[in-house]
Amino acid sequence: MKNILIVGGAGYIGSHAVVNLQESGYNCIVLDNLSEGYRDAVKCDHFVQGDINDTNVLNYVFQSYDISTVMHFSAYINVGESVVDPQKYYKNNVQSTLNLLSAMVDNKVKNFIFSSTCAIFGNPQYLPLDEDHPQAPINPYGMSKFMVEKILEDYSKAYNLKYVALRYFNAAGAHPTVRIGENHRIETHLIPLVLKTLTGERKDIKIFGTDYDTPDGTCVRDYIHVCDLAEAHKNAIELLDAGNESYQINLGTGVGHSVKEIIAACEEVTGMRVPVVNAPRRAGDPASLVATSGGLAKRLLNFNPKFIDIRETIRTAWDWERNKEY
Numbered sequence: 498m499k500n501i502l503i504v505g506g507a508g509y510i511g512s513h514a515v516v517n518l519q520e521s522g523y524n525c526i527v528l529d530n531l532s533e534g535y536r537d538a539v540k541c542d543h544f545v546q547g548d549i550n551d552t553n554v555l556n557y558v559f560q561s562y563d564i565s566t567v568m569h570f571s572a573y574i575n576v577g578e579s580v581v582d583p584q585k586y587y588k589n590n591v592q593s594t595l596n597l598l599s600a601m602v603d604n605k606v607k608n609f610i611f612s613s614t615c616a617i618f619g620n621p622q623y624l625p626l627d628e629d630h631p632q633a634p635i636n637p638y639g640m641s642k643f644m645v646e647k648i649l650e651d652y653s654k655a656y657n658l659k660y661v662a663l664r665y666f667n668a669a670g671a672h673p674t675v676r677i678g679e680n681h682r683i684e685t686h687l688i689p690l691v692l693k694t695l696t697g698e699r700k701d702i703k704i705f706g707t708d709y710d711t712p713d714g715t716c717v718r719d720y721i722h723v724c725d726l727a728e729a730h731k732n733a734i735e736l737l738d739a740g741n742e743s744y745q746i747n748l749g750t751g752v753g754h755s756v757k758e759i760i761a762a763c764e765e766v767t768g769m770r771v772p773v774v775n776a777p778r779r780a781g782d783p784a785s786l787v788a789t790s791g792g793l794a795k796r797l798l799n800f801n802p803k804f805i806d807i808r809e810t811i812r813t814a815w816d817w818e819r820n821k822e823y
């Protein structure tokens with residue numbers, strides 16, 4: 498049985514990856530400092546509470562378990578905050594990752610799966626976004642992920658490290674059967690915020706900009722179910738195990754939905770009316786971000802998202818939002 502180290506396995510996407518990997522027969526070891534994640538989200542037996550800045554902890558994990566692949570989910574993800582406090586982002590998302598990579602090199606662990614983002618593209622020059630689209634991040638969050646991608650290019654050549662950088666579009670939804678889901682300590686994402694207006698946790702949802710160059714004037718995003726993302730990670734392990742190359746792969750559904758469409762879909766799923774307020778644009782938001790479908794993800798990862806109807810994705814998020822366990 499292969500041992501996979503999941504850094505950030507107590508967080509939103511990492512916890513779903515753990516469940517998927519265990520179901521597929523991998524042995525998961527979660528390393529998380531619990532600054533953003535939750536102990537209750539870790540659905541495997543091996544949990545180490547620790548920080549990837551702590552080389553002793555990393556050496557302990559690498560020397561205790563014969564790790565075949567490292568997955569790295571721990572990062573700060575709030576775009577707006579990254580503009581106000583870039584240091585926090587470069588320290589956590591770049592410097593800490595360097596420390597993790599150094600420990601991997603020292604302990605001769607070769608395979609790395611990295612959580613990257615479509616935010617590395619900045620304002621799209623064309624849509625849908627394929628892997629060859631020019632990369633020009635417009636905020637420190639996107640830049641921090643871009644920098645790690647570049648570091649990985651160099652490390653893979655110099656240190657024989659193999660990696661897959663998976664560039665997520667908008668992760669959404671929750672596990673349909675295991676009680677894990679999205680619960681950021683400071684929530685900024687559209688779908689959970691809309692649903693919180695329906696549980697009474699928030700008064701209303703602000704639509705950030707209604708004058709974009711999109712069909713209904715609101716921003717368009719590609720919402721991909723977190724379980725489909727998790728499946729892609731498992732397939733990325735197999736891709737690395739099978740060959741000697743590294744890859745950068747976009748992960749979206751290929752379908753875009755506007756903010757207004759998401760709100761309408763939430764109303765349809767819940768049968769409730771969402772209180773909406775029109776607000777100014779949010780700084781740093783591109784009008785549309787949509788992935789190509791059937792690109793590298795399909796070819797290399799056999800990626801076939803199961804959640805295509807956005808209402809199904811929202812239904813899982815709604816189930817979770819009403820019955821959260823942490």
Ligand code: UFG
Nearest residue numbers: 574614615616665666685686687703704705716756779782
């Ligand atoms: N939005 C609103 N009102 C809100 C929250 C969001 O109108 O209260 C709009 C945003 O302006 C945006 C869309 O809903 O147009 C989606 O916003 P999210 O905050 O849910 O997600 P982002 O599109 O900002 O996601 C981006 C990148 C991801 C990255 C993520 C990190 O696209 O790759 O930020 O949080 F991972």
